[in-house]
Amino acid sequence: MRKFEYAMPRSVDEVFQYLENNAAVKAGGIDLLDRMKEYEISPGRLVNINGIEALRYIKNGNGLRLGPSVTLAELAASKKLTGAWRVIALAAAGAATPQIRNIATLAGNLCQRPRCWYFRSADFHCTRKGGDTCFALDGENQYHAIIGNSDGCVIVHPSAMATALLALDAVIVIENGKDSRTVALADFYMTPAQDIQRETVLQADELITEISVPGTMQGWKSHYNKLKEKQAFDWPLAEVAVALQMDGKRVKDVRVVLGAAAPVPMRSELAEMVLKNSVLTHELARTAAGEAMENAEPLSENGYKVRIFKTMIYRTLCHAAGMDPFAGGV
Amino acid sequence: MSKKYKLKVGVQENLRDLTVEVNDNQPRPWDGSDHLKYIGKEQTRIDGREKVTGRAKYTFDRQLPGMLWARFLRSPYPAAVVKSIDSSEAEKMPGVYAVITVAEKLPMTIRFAGQEILAVAADSDCVAEEAVRRIQIEYDKKPFVVSADEARKADAPRVYSGMNSNMRETRIRPEDARESDYDRLLSGSHVRVDQTYRTQVQTHSAMETHGIVAVWEDARHLKAWASTQGTFAVRNDLADYFGLPKSNVRVITEYMGGGFGAKLGGGIYYIMAARLAKKTGKPVRLMLNRKEEHLSVGNRPDSVQHLQIGADRNGKITAIKLKSYGTAGIGTGAGTSGPARNIYQTDNIYVAETDVLTNAGPGAAFRAPGHPQGVFALEQAIDELAWKLKMDPLEFRRINTAGDERRRVEYRIGAGKIGWHKRNPKAGADKGVIKRGLGVANSVWYYIYGRGFVCSIQVHSDGSVLLTNGVQDIGGGIGTVMAMVVAEELGLKPTDIEVKIGDTQYGLGPASGGSQTTAGITPAVRDAAWAAGQRVLKIAADMMNEKIQNLELADGRILVKNKKEKFITWKKACSKIPGDQFTVSGERVKDNHGLQRRTIAGVQFADVSVDIETGVVTVNKIVAVHDCGRPMDRLTIRNQINGGVIQGISYALFENRILDRNTGVMVNANLEQYKIAGSVDVPQIESVILDVNEGQSSTGAIGIGEPATVPTAAAIANAVYHAIGVRVRELPMTPQRILAALDQTKGVK
Amino acid sequence: MKTKTESKCKYLRTKMSYVPDVDNSEFWRSTDSTTHAYWCLLTMQPAGPDDSLAAPPECQPGRKCYDSKE
Numbered sequence A: 001m002r003k004f005e006y007a008m009p010r011s012v013d014e015v016f017q018y019l020e021n022n023a024a025v026k027a028g029g030i031d032l033l034d035r036m037k038e039y040e041i042s043p044g045r046l047v048n049i050n051g052i053e054a055l056r057y058i059k060n061g062n063g064l065r066l067g068p069s070v071t072l073a074e075l076a077a078s079k080k081l082t083g084a085w086r087v088i089a090l091a092a093a094g095a096a097t098p099q100i101r102n103i104a105t106l107a108g109n110l111c112q113r114p115r116c117w118y119f120r121s122a123d124f125h126c127t128r129k130g131g132d133t134c135f136a137l138d139g140e141n142q143y144h145a146i147i148g149n150s151d152g153c154v155i156v157h158p159s160a161m162a163t164a165l166l167a168l169d170a171v172i173v174i175e176n177g178k179d180s181r182t183v184a185l186a187d188f189y190m191t192p193a194q195d196i197q198r199e200t201v202l203q204a205d206e207l208i209t210e211i212s213v214p215g216t217m218q219g220w221k222s223h224y225n226k227l228k229e230k231q232a233f234d235w236p237l238a239e240v241a242v243a244l245q246m247d248g249k250r251v252k253d254v255r256v257v258l259g260a261a262a263p264v265p266m267r268s269e270l271a272e273m274v275l276k277n278s279v280l281t282h283e284l285a286r287t288a289a290g291e292a293m294e295n296a297e298p299l300s301e302n303g304y305k306v307r308i309f310k311t312m313i314y315r316t317l318c319h320a321a322g323m324d325p326f327a328g329g330v
Numbered sequence B: 001m002s003k004k005y006k007l008k009v010g011v012q013e014n015l016r017d018l019t020v021e022v023n024d025n026q027p028r029p030w031d032g033s034d035h036l037k038y039i040g041k042e043q044t045r046i047d048g049r050e051k052v053t054g055r056a057k058y059t060f061d062r063q064l065p066g067m068l069w070a071r072f073l074r075s076p077y078p079a080a081v082v083k084s085i086d087s088s089e090a091e092k093m094p095g096v097y098a099v100i101t102v103a104e105k106l107p108m109t110i111r112f113a114g115q116e117i118l119a120v121a122a123d124s125d126c127v128a129e130e131a132v133r134r135i136q137i138e139y140d141k142k143p144f145v146v147s148a149d150e151a152r153k154a155d156a157p158r159v160y161s162g163m164n165s166n167m168r169e170t171r172i173r174p175e176d177a178r179e180s181d182y183d184r185l186l187s188g189s190h191v192r193v194d195q196t197y198r199t200q201v202q203t204h205s206a207m208e209t210h211g212i213v214a215v216w217e218d219a220r221h222l223k224a225w226a227s228t229q230g231t232f233a234v235r236n237d238l239a240d241y242f243g244l245p246k247s248n249v250r251v252i253t254e255y256m257g258g259g260f261g262a263k264l265g266g267g268i269y270y271i272m273a274a275r276l277a278k279k280t281g282k283p284v285r286l287m288l289n290r291k292e293e294h295l296s297v298g299n300r301p302d303s304v305q306h307l308q309i310g311a312d313r314n315g316k317i318t319a320i321k322l323k324s325y326g327t328a329g330i331g332t333g334a335g336t337s338g339p340a341r342n343i344y345q346t347d348n349i350y351v352a353e354t355d356v357l358t359n360a361g362p363g364a365a366f367r368a369p370g371h372p373q374g375v376f377a378l379e380q381a382i383d384e385l386a387w388k389l390k391m392d393p394l395e396f397r398r399i400n401t402a403g404d405e406r407r408r409v410e411y412r413i414g415a416g417k418i419g420w421h422k423r424n425p426k427a428g429a430d431k432g433v434i435k436r437g438l439g440v441a442n443s444v445w446y447y448i449y450g451r452g453f454v455c456s457i458q459v460h461s462d463g464s465v466l467l468t469n470g471v472q473d474i475g476g477g478i479g480t481v482m483a484m485v486v487a488e489e490l491g492l493k494p495t496d497i498e499v500k501i502g503d504t505q506y507g508l509g510p511a512s513g514g515s516q517t518t519a520g521i522t523p524a525v526r527d528a529a530w531a532a533g534q535r536v537l538k539i540a541a542d543m544m545n546e547k548i549q550n551l552e553l554a555d556g557r558i559l560v561k562n563k564k565e566k567f568i569t570w571k572k573a574c575s576k577i578p579g580d581q582f583t584v585s586g587e588r589v590k591d592n593h594g595l596q597r598r599t600i601a602g603v604q605f606a607d608v609s610v611d612i613e614t615g616v617v618t619v620n621k622i623v624a625v626h627d628c629g630r631p632m633d634r635l636t637i638r639n640q641i642n643g644g645v646i647q648g649i650s651y652a653l654f655e656n657r658i659l660d661r662n663t664g665v666m667v668n669a670n671l672e673q674y675k676i677a678g679s680v681d682v683p684q685i686e687s688v689i690l691d692v693n694e695g696q697s698s699t700g701a702i703g704i705g706e707p708a709t710v711p712t713a714a715a716i717a718n719a720v721y722h723a724i725g726v727r728v729r730e731l732p733m734t735p736q737r738i739l740a741a742l743d744q745t746k747g748v749k
Numbered sequence C: 001m002k003t004k005t006e007s008k009c010k011y012l013r014t015k016m017s018y019v020p021d022v023d024n025s026e027f028w029r030s031t032d033s034t035t036h037a038y039w040c041l042l043t044m045q046p047a048g049p050d051d052s053l054a055a056p057p058e059c060q061p062g063r064k065c066y067d068s069k070e
């Protein structure tokens, strides 16, 4: 890792004074420091926003407002996250380790960069780093994308929080000291086709100041599941977030979001279409899960993930609806 | 001169008489009739407080005044020739003291990605790292091969250009065996298994990385702190390399953060650190980072094992034939035949093993070299044979190890604890998605010990006792065990004994490899303690006007046997030591008799659940029943078993060195993507430690470190089969592999 | 051809080089010599100073870097 300056602003305004010339925002630093150690980035200055208490809150009322610096541990333990919002707490609780969750922040989680082992290693100059080879494409791709993997980079997006928040149509507030803009989470992320070197629309001089979920989503239920190879601090082979609005036995509205499937966290419209306005049964959940994988195009080593996604989508739908997934037969 | 003793020896309570002859300067060996105060009980570590409070200083923590920090530059390519090196930029950097190359001259051959080319010493770690980045190397890249299967092909690039194949000569045993004889036996068998099993490369991931802090005290005296499993091994290598008398080299390992074999011998980091220290005239610290650990220090080689076993109608094994190959990268040692040759009773065992060279980091000794691999194949094949015979797999093992009393006892205890006889006799019979299964596998290891180790004990007139020996405590807790032995012999408490170890200035101690530390050193400790006791007893006999034979040492006192009210305290007796203190020593000598059985027996049972819709295997419980001779500290033995089981689970389900097929570079050289079992993955572990007394040495200790990890993966694999009715013959048993195995039998997607 | 399982080169190392006077040594050697990793003291690598593999069958009299223990 290279030498760097360290700034500790006390207010949001102060942040922007420091945020210039190869500076990087540091929240928990979990992701940033790893990347600095591998020389993926070498910022000249770190702007530590951890000391700004004003960026750390969970507020509910008409909608949910989350400070960018709220930690995953705080989200996991929050009593305010019930009903539709429960999916946020479940996702936060399932990520990383207790130690990491104590320091890792929400915005940092949303902005963390991919875990692709080629991207992360200083030994590989891949397309995402400006090179001209995607080493995973015909290399070791067992953990890579099964959907949206034909644009020169086959990463999966790593953020559990994005997976959960996408199910709630979350919105991100971004400031740069002069202007402020609001971006739907769905538009925050960029596919390799849009820009192969970046995952988000965030600019270097910008700060996320809030993540919010519009409306109260009264009557909605939600769930999040993650499947790991190893149970202690492993990344997902598949993760699924579901938000569900029922009208009796019928599905009135639904969001099915897949993480670890594609270079961006993605809603499965194929699954949602099957579910909407239909009576939710075990069988329907299976059909929706199968449908969600219709457009999957696995790589040489990751075909098994399709099967796992089918299982996890099915189970998460059941869990969200309060049905026992194991009562439905194989 | 020698004395004869009649001992009670045997397994657990089943004892028989044995007369042994021991030297005059040794006590009567402990045997099955001895019920001791500390030995065989649970003793917490005497240095536990230092460790948990962070006061314990490891090599990694060692910082000396004026010390320089060293870093390696390693090849990013798996096969290349280094044509030129330009380090001028680096050498100009403030804080850089020296740049030295590994090879004396160029060109230098590179055989794996991660191979050391040069090392830099600077006044901080940051500067050293940056200096390495500023060095320009001109490589001539060559074709490479990283998989054993590819390397076997005739047209594969050669790892060593002088060889006409990457395959080394196949080692066949018995040496004069004819394969066709065994084929005939196999094809004539009532049932037969003929399968291929594969295991992966496991890297050496100890908590503390490899490394050293070296300082030349003058031109002819070298001192080093090393994270090593063999203080004397490092001393000897450094002395031999630099042409120094052994007396001029001192190696210290005060605390050590673990080693599984790769820290047993020399390492290039030792030499480079000492060379840098010599060149700069300053102390040099060269500790590897985690990535370097994965790439370069050694690993458990992979294997492809083709195994054929036959049995007759009654379940007796007729023949075992193993043909295996594997790769230890650019080195040797991928054999796996130990288990096939040393567990089951049949005269017809044929093994043929081949090392395949590849452009990958070298293998090294790794906790029971060859054995977790060998047992994974053997114990699954044995299981498959039993199922074919429609015989209880445990019963099948019982029949074929009938002569081994330890195994008989272990099967009985283990089966009871896991609920073996309550299991569903059918495989894959559970209804639903989550299926449960039980499996069993045997362990095997060998009784090894070295001779000539010397322990010294000083007894002072204030009654204090100092024990010294150069052996390192790599985390197994040998220092605690040594204190227990002294305390037992002298009637003191383990915490009364001051133990100084891990320094080659003291007497020779064993290297911690081959599970021989306890067996090697404790007899010397006891003999020294016994001699010290005799000295104090003699003083006490004079003071008490008693015959020395009538006295005994217990509870800090010297007592008259059968007249317990008559005593003087240990301290009081010691106060009369002439000249304020005395020193005695004990030496590890040859065992008083050769053991008939030279193996160490163990068995593990696994209880697993398999989610057939995700392929995730959960280990619910492991029952581990092990023999380790006469148990010394049951707590540290249990620690070893727990550690062995956890490492075994990790090997079974997670660990896997992944080399990129296109570049030959390891893609998961960290502890996030190289997956190691964490706390949540660890099941309930129930361990049972047998009491096996042989009376072969003063303490009768044998070993446990390696046997504890040997059978875990195989037991889990057999349990997976029982759960889902499908064999998974390749490690690690990931969801991907479980699902693939399930798909194959169903023939559907 | 029989494998040469012993080398008398003073530079050849394996973990058993560090177990003095092992009892059971023959048993141990015959049991496990296919699992031994070898290296050369002069290079601390599996390749010797002549860039060829260092292992007992290879480290025999006649090799340039060979130096006998005796």
Ligand SMILES: Cc1cc2nc3c(=O)[nH]c(=O)nc-3n(C[C@H](O)[C@H](O)[C@H](O)COP(=O)(O)OP(=O)(O)OC[C@H]3O[C@@H](n4cnc5c(N)ncnc54)[C@H](O)[C@@H]3O)c2cc1C
Pocket: A024, A025, A026, A027, A028, A029, A030, A031, A032, A033, A049, A068, A069, A094, A095, A096, A097, A100, A103, A104, A105, A106, A107, A108, A109, A110, A111, A112, A113, A158, A159, A160, A161, A202, A206, A207, A208, A209, A233, A234, A235, A236, B672
């Ligand atoms: C072993 C391990 C396992 C893990 N497992 C999981 C998992 O299963 N699921 C999962 O989702 N995550 C997982 N993580 C990732 C972890 O959750 C993230 O690294 C962490 O949340 C990042 O948060 P941080 O506050 O430390 O971010 P930092 O490292 O401080 O920042 C990350 C990035 O976000 C930017 N950033 C941070 N805050 C702002 C802001 N307010 N405005 C603009 N930019 C900002 C930074 O500039 C930086 O680029 C794991 C991590 C580890 C080490």
